[in-house]
Amino acid sequence: xxxxxxxxxxxxxxxxxxxxxxxxxxxxxxxxxxxxxxxxxxxxxxxxxxxxxxxxxxxxxxxxxxxxxxxxxxxxxxxxxxxxxxxxxxxxxxxxxxxxxxxxxxxxxxxxxxxxxxxxxxxxxxxxxxxxxxxxxxxxxxxxxxxxxxxxxxxxxxxxxxxxxxxxxxxxxxxxxxxxxxxxxxxxxxxxxxxxxxxxxxxxxxxxxxxxxxxxxxxxxxxxxxxxxxxxxxxxxxxxxxxxxxxxxxxxxxxxxxxxxxxxxxxxxxxxxxxxxxxxxxxxxxxxxxxxxxxxxxxxxxxxxxxxxxxxxxxxxxxxxxxxxxxxxxxxxxxxxxxxxxxxxx
Ligand code: ADP
Ligand code: MG
Numbered sequence: 001x002x003x004x005x006x007x008x009x010x011x012x013x014x015x016x017x018x019x020x021x022x023x024x025x026x027x028x029x030x031x032x033x034x035x036x037x038x039x040x041x042x043x044x045x046x047x048x049x050x051x052x053x054x055x056x057x058x059x060x061x062x063x064x065x066x067x068x069x070x071x072x073x074x075x076x077x078x079x080x081x082x083x084x085x086x087x088x089x090x091x092x093x094x095x096x097x098x099x100x101x102x103x104x105x106x107x108x109x110x111x112x113x114x115x116x117x118x119x120x121x122x123x124x125x126x127x128x129x130x131x132x133x134x135x136x137x138x139x140x141x142x143x144x145x146x147x148x149x150x151x152x153x154x155x156x157x158x159x160x161x162x163x164x165x166x167x168x169x170x171x172x173x174x175x176x177x178x179x180x181x182x183x184x185x186x187x188x189x190x191x192x193x194x195x196x197x198x199x200x201x202x203x204x205x206x207x208x209x210x211x212x213x214x215x216x217x218x219x220x221x222x223x224x225x226x227x228x229x230x231x232x233x234x235x236x237x238x239x240x241x242x243x244x245x246x247x248x249x250x251x252x253x254x255x256x257x258x259x260x261x262x263x264x265x266x267x268x269x270x271x272x273x274x275x276x277x278x279x280x281x282x283x284x285x286x287x288x289x290x291x292x293x294x295x296x297x298x299x300x301x302x303x304x305x306x307x308x309x310x311x312x313x314x315x316x317x318x319x320x321x322x323x324x325x326x327x328x329x330x331x332x333x334x335x336x337x338x339x340x341x342x343x344x345x346x
Pocket of ligand 2: 031034035094095096100101
């Protein structure tokens, strides 16, 4: 009998892997935004055409990329951020696997323009399927990096067909940028649709958290916030900060909480459920709170490498941590409640 198990072609492997990390335009955007933040940028400007399928461009004023590093930039598992597996425990950057740009370059056309402080000019080069196309050309440019992604999924027809309308993809992008803008301090963000004069979102680097929330979620939310401060608890290795809606805030919209753990945008269903329960005893039925929470959990207690898109985070002492956050919220809302009833009765 002939053998039927054969090794996959490398290009097939790369395309499959890319599809797991880059599920839609928003995943590519998130990876690029995180790279800009990792590069120390204080402004991140995003341009989107056709929901990110035609054009997705991220411009930052970060460190830039050394010209010598450009040849391997889009190769798989090339990174400037991690060398030993043990370093994962204390990793401070978003990136560590060197997979994002490689993945994107397998399913889109990528052009990078970058300039470090030491260079007299910027360098521009394109990539296809992980490899540089030609050699970098000198060009005018400011310190920092522009990554232009065009024709995302041009070679993955099934994925193109399964995506929603460009408006819906744009809405996801805008939501993601907004969440990052709220959590970041000292970083400005802008997001614009190609061909439109107005920004869909613009946050200054100097904006406070409250101002960021106002820009992203509107006045009513921003005027009805209570601050949460979770003092460091060394026993379970957690501390945190947050802004949550007070009891005057009335909204039927149920957006998911803006939750960051160690500056990573994550979802955590058990935590969300418990926080909603706490609100449940105060809010009229059907009313939804706004929750922004940024937790720091000791890096060695968190496993960030659970999921290809890094969206899911596991951590030790989860029940204690969730309990602690719920208590803080309970206290904050209860004191709101007493001061409120005090005001109305006196
Ligand atoms: P990772 O972030 O896991 O290292 P990426 O594929 O996202 O992998 O990026 C590969 C490398 O390219 C990074 O380690 C970094 O050195 C460089 N890089 C990517 N984007 C930028 C950027 N905007 N500014 C500076 N360097 C960048
Ligand atoms: Mg990265």
